[in-house]
Amino acid sequence: MVEILSKIFGDPNKKIIRNLSSIVSEINDLEKVFESFSSQDDFINKTEELKNRVLNGETLDDILIEAYALVREVSKRILGQRHFDVQLIGGIVLHQGKIAEMKTGEGKTLVATLPSYLNALSGHGVHVVTVNDYLSKRDASWMGPIHRFLGLKVGCLQQEKSFILPEIPGENFDGDFEKLIEVERNIAYSCDILYGTNNEFGFDYLRDNMVDSKSRIVQKEHAFAIVDEVDNILIDGARTPLIISGPVKDRGQDYKKFAHLARTLHVDEDFTSDEKNRSINLTEDGINKIEKTLNISNLYDQENFGVTHFIENAIKANIHYIKDREYVINDGQVVLVDEFTGRLMQGRRYSDGLHQAIEAKENLKIQRESATYATITLQNYFRIYSKLSGMTGTASTEAEEFDKIYSLDVVQIPTNQPNIREDVPDLIFNSEKSKFNALVKKIRDLQKLGQPVLVGTTSIEKSELLSNLLRKNNVNHQVLNAKQHEKEALIIADAGKEGTVTVATNMAGRGTDIILGGSKSVGEKEWEIHNQKILNLGGLVILGSERHESRRIDNQLRGRAGRQGDPGGTQFYISAEDDLMKRFGGDRIQSIMNMVGLDEETPIENKLLTRAVEGAQSKVEGFHFEIRKTLVDYDDVINTQREIIYQLRKQAFSDELLQEKILDIIHNEVEDLVTGFSLNDRNKEDIDLFSQEFSKIIPSSKSHLEDIENITGDSSILSEKLHEIIDNQFVLLKENLQLDQFNGWLRFVLLRSIDSQWVEHLTIMDNMRQGIGLQAAGQRDPLVQYKTIGFQMFEDLMFRINRDISRTIFNVGVNFESNNSTKNSNDSLRTSKGSMMDNVNSGHGEKRIIGKKIGRNDPCPCGSGKKYKKCSETETCGAKV
Structure with missing residues (x-):
C-alpha cells in the first residue's frame, strides 16, 4: 500500500x-x-x-x-x-x-x-x-x-x-x-x-x-x-524512569536469608520461568518447600505478602539477571549495564527490592531500600x-x-556520498558452539588479509566468551564493553587499523567514528598510506555474533562500516540457541533447521529462516513498544499530579503569590469547615466540635467564637465572620514578624507540607501501580482503575497538604490577642519549626470533615490533560467518583 x-x-x-x-x-x-x-x-x-x-x-x-x-x-x-x-x-x-x-x-x-x-x-x-x-x-x-x-x-x-x-x-x-x-x-x-x-x-x-x-x-x-x-x-x-530516593528500614538480613533459600529451589520443579517477561511462578511443590523452610502455614496469607515479594525477587535475581550480562560488579557494587549500548549505567539501580536481591545473591554489601522522593520518565x-x-x-x-x-x-537525510557497503545475508547455524567456531575462523582469515574487523555481541558475557575463543586460536584482538568504558575512545580510534580485530558489546563506542587506517595522530601522509591500503582491501568488515532484539540495533552495528562512501561489508552469524531465538520463536527455527537436515557445522542461508528471525524481532519490538507505551500511560496520570504539585511549589518562591496562595488555602479550609457545619438543629456538642476544629487553625480563636450561638439563618454570615478573623490574624502575623521572616515562615510551611505529603503519595501510588494488574482478573481495565483510584488519592493528598498548611501557619508561637508581644520573632520562628513538623506528621489519623474539591477549570488529575469539568463527563475519566 x-x-x-x-x-x-x-x-x-x-x-x-x-x-x-x-x-x-x-x-x-x-x-x-x-x-x-x-x-x-x-x-x-x-x-x-x-x-x-x-x-x-x-x-x-x-x-x-x-x-x-x-x-x-x-x-x-x-x-x-x-x-x-x-x-x-x-x-x-x-x-x-x-x-x-x-x-x-x-x-x-x-x-x-x-x-x-x-x-x-x-x-x-x-x-x-x-x-x-x-x-x-x-x-x-x-x-x-x-x-x-x-x-x-x-x-x-x-x-x-x-x-x-x-x-x-x-x-x-x-x-x-x-x-x-x-x-x-x-x-x-x-x-x-x-x-x-x-x-x-x-x-x-x-x-x-x-x-x-x-x-x-x-x-x-x-x-x-x-x-x-x-x-x-x-x-x-x-x-x-529517573528516580531520586532516600533510604528506608534496613532489610539486609532478610535479603540474605531469601537469597540462600532461592538457591535451594529448582526451575520446573519448584517454579516455572518466563524468559520473555522475566517473571516466575511458584509450583505447588515450591510453595510447600518454602512454607516448610520458613515454618509458615500459608505463603499467600495477607501477612505473608512481603515473604512472596522477597522470594520472587530472589529467584528472578538468580535466573533472569546474570552477571556480565545485565550487570557487572565494580568496586564491590552491582552496576547495571545498558542492554542496548553495553555501557555502564552508574548510579542507576533496579527498584522494588530487585537490586538488593542481586546484591544478596553476589554476597555484596546490601544497600538499603529507598523511598521515592521524586521521579519522572524520560518521555514526560x-x-x-x-x-x-x-x-x-x-x-x-x-x-x-x-x-x-x-x-x-x-x-x-541523504548521504553526502553514495553508500557502497555490501550487506551479506545471515549465516544460520544449528548450535551456538558451531556458530562461534565458524565466526572465529572467519575473523582469523580476515586478519591474515589485514582487513580490520568489528565484531558485535549482545552482552559482556558473550563478548568475553568470544574473546576467550579468539585467544585460544591466537587471534590478537581488543575488547570494547562496559568494563573498558574509560578506554572507549582509544579502542575505537584504532579499530580501523590494518589487521585490527575489535570485539564490541552491542553499540559500545557509538558516537565515535571508526576511521579506516586508524588514528590520524600518526601524521597526514602516513595516515593516507594506511587509509588507502584498507580501502583497497575492502574497508571495515562488521560481523554480528547474533541478532539483537531490535532491527534498529542491528542497523546501527551495520552502520559502522561504509561511512562517507567508504567500502565495507556486514554479515550476521546466528544460531537457534541464541537468546532472541529461545525467547521469541526458537522452536519454529529449530524445526526448520531439523527439516533441512544439515550437520551441525554447516550453516545455511534460507528465506524461511530469515523471515522467522525477522518475525521474532518484530515480536520483541512490539513487546517493548507496549511496555514503553504502558509506562507513559501510567506516568501520564502521575505527571498531571506532578505538574500541579510543582506549580504549587513554584508559588512558594514568589512572595506576592505565596501570601495570596496561603490565604486562599486557609479560606478554602474554613469554607469546607462551614459547609460541614449545620446552623439549624445544632446543639452544644456540635458547636464545641466546630470550635475545636477552628481552633486548630487559629489556636487563640475561642474568644472569637463566643457569639457563634447567636448566629442563625444563612451560613454565609458565619462564613463571613470567620474569613474576617482569618484576614485579621494574617495581618497580625505579618506585623509580628519582619517581612523576610514572615515570607520565610510561609515558604517553610508550604514546602515542608508539600514535600512530606508528596513523598508519601509517590510511595502509595507506586505500591498501587505494582498491584494494579490484578484488577484485570475482575474484568476491569487496570489503567482506568489506576486513574480512578489515583484521582481519589490525589484528592486526599491535596486535602492533607491544605489541612497541614492551615493548621500550622498560625502556630508560630506569637500571642495574636495583643500586638504588644515582647517575644523575639526569631525565637518564635525557630520554636515553631519543630511544632510545625509535629502538625505535619500527626494529622493522618484525624477525622476528615470534608475534602478540598478540584476546581472545574483545573487540569483533571486523572492524567487526560483536559479540564476537570470536561474530562469528568467522559466514561474513561479516573476522576469520576
Missing part, C-alpha cells in the same frame, strides 16, 4: 528534501559574503545584529539563512570543516523540531551547531543532549569553540560537575579538555548552549523541584533540546520542552513511536 501511494503521490521524504534544497542554495549564495569577514569582531557584531533583529520582531526562520552561513564560515576557520549541503538540510530539519535520520559518519555532531546557534539567538538557552558524560564533554570542547567565536557562551554538564568554555583566543583553539573551567551548576545553565546527558538534565529538573530556596534552582526554562542518538535516549532509555521530561528535535542513524523503524509519544516526524 505504501509503495502504491508513493507511486501516485510521490515519496513524501523526497519532497521534503527537495523543498529544503532551495534554502540550502540561498545559504550557499552567502558564502562569499562571510568569507570576506576579516576578524572575530566581525562575526560577534553579526551575532549581535541577528539578536537585535529577533528582539525587534523577526522570526528565527527569517534569519536562518544568514545564521547557518555564518556558522559554516566559522567552522571552516576554527575546525577546518565545511558543512556539506546535506548537513545544512539536517540542521534545518532539527530547527523545525523534527528528527534527522543521518547515517553513521555523516557528521551529526557538526550538524547540531547550526540549529543550536540559531535558536540561542532568541535569548532562550539550548540544551544539546548526549548519551554519556564523555560525549557531552567531547562535543562541548570540540564544537563549542564555534559558538564562542561567534560570541555565545557554552557550558557542559557532567555528573556532579559543570564547566564552561573560556573565550576563544583567535582561530587556533585546540579544543583541549583541560581548558574547560569548572563552575557552579547555575552558571552552566545560564549559558546560551549547554551540553549534557539526558540523566543530568532530568535529575536537575527533579532536584529543582525539591529545593527550599529560589537561589538553588538551576534550570530556568525548557525552550529547545537537540537530542543526539535520539533513539537510544527516547526509545531504549525510556523504559527506566522531554515533553516539557517547547521544541524538541533529535539526530540518529536509525529512526525510521521507530517512526510510529516517535510520532505517537513525542509528536516528532522523522526525515531521512
Whole structure:
C-alpha cells in the first residue's frame, strides 16, 4: 500500500528534501559574503545584529539563512570543516523540531551547531543532549569553540560537575579538555548552549523541584533540546524512569536469608520461568518447600505478602539477571549495564527490592531500600520542552513511536556520498558452539588479509566468551564493553587499523567514528598510506555474533562500516540457541533447521529462516513498544499530579503569590469547615466540635467564637465572620514578624507540607501501580482503575497538604490577642519549626470533615490533560467518583 501511494503521490521524504534544497542554495549564495569577514569582531557584531533583529520582531526562520552561513564560515576557520549541503538540510530539519535520520559518519555532531546557534539567538538557552558524560564533554570542547567565536557562551554538564568554555583566543583553539573551567551548576545553565546527558538534565529538573530556596534552582526554562542518538535516549532509555530516593528500614538480613533459600529451589520443579517477561511462578511443590523452610502455614496469607515479594525477587535475581550480562560488579557494587549500548549505567539501580536481591545473591554489601522522593520518565521530561528535535542513524523503524509519544516526524537525510557497503545475508547455524567456531575462523582469515574487523555481541558475557575463543586460536584482538568504558575512545580510534580485530558489546563506542587506517595522530601522509591500503582491501568488515532484539540495533552495528562512501561489508552469524531465538520463536527455527537436515557445522542461508528471525524481532519490538507505551500511560496520570504539585511549589518562591496562595488555602479550609457545619438543629456538642476544629487553625480563636450561638439563618454570615478573623490574624502575623521572616515562615510551611505529603503519595501510588494488574482478573481495565483510584488519592493528598498548611501557619508561637508581644520573632520562628513538623506528621489519623474539591477549570488529575469539568463527563475519566 505504501509503495502504491508513493507511486501516485510521490515519496513524501523526497519532497521534503527537495523543498529544503532551495534554502540550502540561498545559504550557499552567502558564502562569499562571510568569507570576506576579516576578524572575530566581525562575526560577534553579526551575532549581535541577528539578536537585535529577533528582539525587534523577526522570526528565527527569517534569519536562518544568514545564521547557518555564518556558522559554516566559522567552522571552516576554527575546525577546518565545511558543512556539506546535506548537513545544512539536517540542521534545518532539527530547527523545525523534527528528527534527522543521518547515517553513521555523516557528521551529526557538526550538524547540531547550526540549529543550536540559531535558536540561542532568541535569548532562550539550548540544551544539546548526549548519551554519556564523555560525549557531552567531547562535543562541548570540540564544537563549542564555534559558538564562542561567534560570541555565545557554552557550558557542559557532567555528573556532579559543570564547566564552561573560556573565550576563544583567535582561530587556533585546540579544543583541549583541560581548558574547560569548572563552575557552579547555575552558571552552566545560564549559558546560551549547554551540553549534557539526558540523566543530568532530568535529575536537575527533579532536584529543582525539591529545593527550599529560589537561589538553588538551576534550570530556568525548557525552550529547545537537540537530542543526539535520539533513539537510544527516547526509545531504549525510556523504559527506566529517573528516580531520586532516600533510604528506608534496613532489610539486609532478610535479603540474605531469601537469597540462600532461592538457591535451594529448582526451575520446573519448584517454579516455572518466563524468559520473555522475566517473571516466575511458584509450583505447588515450591510453595510447600518454602512454607516448610520458613515454618509458615500459608505463603499467600495477607501477612505473608512481603515473604512472596522477597522470594520472587530472589529467584528472578538468580535466573533472569546474570552477571556480565545485565550487570557487572565494580568496586564491590552491582552496576547495571545498558542492554542496548553495553555501557555502564552508574548510579542507576533496579527498584522494588530487585537490586538488593542481586546484591544478596553476589554476597555484596546490601544497600538499603529507598523511598521515592521524586521521579519522572524520560518521555514526560522531554515533553516539557517547547521544541524538541533529535539526530540518529536509525529512526525510521521507530517512526510510529516517535510520532505517537513525542509528536516528532522523522526525515531521512541523504548521504553526502553514495553508500557502497555490501550487506551479506545471515549465516544460520544449528548450535551456538558451531556458530562461534565458524565466526572465529572467519575473523582469523580476515586478519591474515589485514582487513580490520568489528565484531558485535549482545552482552559482556558473550563478548568475553568470544574473546576467550579468539585467544585460544591466537587471534590478537581488543575488547570494547562496559568494563573498558574509560578506554572507549582509544579502542575505537584504532579499530580501523590494518589487521585490527575489535570485539564490541552491542553499540559500545557509538558516537565515535571508526576511521579506516586508524588514528590520524600518526601524521597526514602516513595516515593516507594506511587509509588507502584498507580501502583497497575492502574497508571495515562488521560481523554480528547474533541478532539483537531490535532491527534498529542491528542497523546501527551495520552502520559502522561504509561511512562517507567508504567500502565495507556486514554479515550476521546466528544460531537457534541464541537468546532472541529461545525467547521469541526458537522452536519454529529449530524445526526448520531439523527439516533441512544439515550437520551441525554447516550453516545455511534460507528465506524461511530469515523471515522467522525477522518475525521474532518484530515480536520483541512490539513487546517493548507496549511496555514503553504502558509506562507513559501510567506516568501520564502521575505527571498531571506532578505538574500541579510543582506549580504549587513554584508559588512558594514568589512572595506576592505565596501570601495570596496561603490565604486562599486557609479560606478554602474554613469554607469546607462551614459547609460541614449545620446552623439549624445544632446543639452544644456540635458547636464545641466546630470550635475545636477552628481552633486548630487559629489556636487563640475561642474568644472569637463566643457569639457563634447567636448566629442563625444563612451560613454565609458565619462564613463571613470567620474569613474576617482569618484576614485579621494574617495581618497580625505579618506585623509580628519582619517581612523576610514572615515570607520565610510561609515558604517553610508550604514546602515542608508539600514535600512530606508528596513523598508519601509517590510511595502509595507506586505500591498501587505494582498491584494494579490484578484488577484485570475482575474484568476491569487496570489503567482506568489506576486513574480512578489515583484521582481519589490525589484528592486526599491535596486535602492533607491544605489541612497541614492551615493548621500550622498560625502556630508560630506569637500571642495574636495583643500586638504588644515582647517575644523575639526569631525565637518564635525557630520554636515553631519543630511544632510545625509535629502538625505535619500527626494529622493522618484525624477525622476528615470534608475534602478540598478540584476546581472545574483545573487540569483533571486523572492524567487526560483536559479540564476537570470536561474530562469528568467522559466514561474513561479516573476522576469520576
